[in-house]
Amino acid sequence: MLLSPSDFFVRLRKALKHSLPAAMHDFRTIRGRGRLMKVHFGEPAFHYEAWHHAGVGRLEVGLHFEASAGENQAAFDFFRSRMVEVKASLPRGPSSSHGIAAGPGCTRPCRPGGWMTSCSTTRSPA
Numbered sequence: 001m002l003l004s005p006s007d008f009f010v011r012l013r014k015a016l017k018h019s020l021p022a023a024m025h026d027f028r029t030i031r032g033r034g035r036l037m038k039v040h041f042g043e044p045a046f047h048y049e050a051w052h053h054a055g056v057g058r059l060e061v062g063l064h065f066e067a068s069a070g071e072n073q074a075a076f077d078f079f080r081s082r083m084v085e086v087k088a089s090l091p092r093g094p095s096s097s098h099g100i101a102a103g104p105g106c107t108r109p110c111r112p113g114g115w116m117t118s119c120s121t122t123r124s125p126a
Helices: 005-019 069-080 083-089
Strands: 028-031 034-040 044-053 058-065 097-102 114-123
Touching: 005 028, 005 034, 034 069, 058 069, 069 083
Parallel strands: none
Antiparallel strands: 028 034, 034 044, 044 058, 058 114, 097 114
């Protein structure tokens, strides 16, 4: 079943709310262009992005640090020291991949000085 971008993200938001513990239900979303939605928990500079690549049937989820250079570095250092644990906890599918990118080397443009991690899978959410 092919969904419009708005229907896809309505379903994604509902699925996210259903999947998270009650204490995390107060998240905020910001729609980007096309098939992009940002999710944050009170601090928009530190957010997740869900990007639906409809043409290839892939959902990419990235954690973005887009605050000051010092805040970005502190957040990156926190996650870098836990990267093995974080990657081990991510779901694996037949076509999933996990990566980390920084600044100009991001798989897609990041704000200068920004950091992101990403996880992609070809399994679309229900």
